[in-house]
Amino acid sequence: MTKHVYQFQSILRNLISGYIEEKRAVGYKFNKGSSLLRQFDNLAANEGLSELKLPKELVLLWTEKRPNETISTQNGRISTIRGLAKYMIRLGYQAYIFPPTSTSIERYSYIPYIFSETELKNLFLICDEYPISNVSPNRHLILPLLFRLLYGCGIRISEALKLKVKDVDLEQGTLLISDSKFGKERMGCVNNFV
Incomplete structure (x- = not known):
């Protein structure tokens, strides 16, 4: 069975594809990140992004907390778009990097239930x-x-x-x-x- 290859639609399509390829080339599966970037690509296309750059307004729109969303899910989007921004900057493009101090991950807030x-x-x-x-x-x-x-x-x-x-x-x-x-x-x- 052949694996479906997603075709990105926005002006950032080649940069997004390149970033995913880079992550996988260094050993990451990057399935969740790839899925998030498909969603981001749709947003960028729907917002009519017409320049090869990652503007602050688009990043803030993408990273804003959604109703009934956990902080962990929001942080996943933030981390993914921050990685794309750093990749774009390395290649010489303008990109807004979401500030790292803006998020905090509470990794140990989960309290397990112990069965009797x-x-x-x-x-x-x-x-x-x-x-x-x-x-x-x-x-x-x-x-x-x-x-x-x-x-x-x-x-x-x-x-x-x-x-x-x-x-x-x-x-x-x-x-x-x-x-x-x-x-x-x-x-x-x-x-x-x-």
Whole structure:
């Protein structure tokens, strides 16, 4: 299956494409950044940007906080447009760089919920008794395993869903977790729940 290549529309299309290529050339997947830049490209085209520059007004319009948006999501847009601006300046174009002191990222504001033993027991009981479904005939088998995998190995849901049979070594009691966050690879232990 061929991967769809997005065609940017604004006057900044070649610069945006070049920036994405540069990020990927140095090892970043840059999928989220690429998606954000598609949205920014649409904004630039809709606003009628007609010069090869990144004006302050457009950057401020792009980075303003949206209704019901988290600070983290806004910071993602700010970081992406700041990177594009720095790239453009390196190439000799005029670009407004959103000030770094204007944002603060509260990385540790999230407070995790710790399940009690009773809650965990009930969660696993519900998974174990999940009814068979004609729509998804293996769901009653997958859910108990998936929840135990998440709980016992402490892996992310995206990592669990990407696992292949070849990644599981029951003799060694390990999982090979490939293509995880930041493109890293690591081993996980399955002895906790097998």
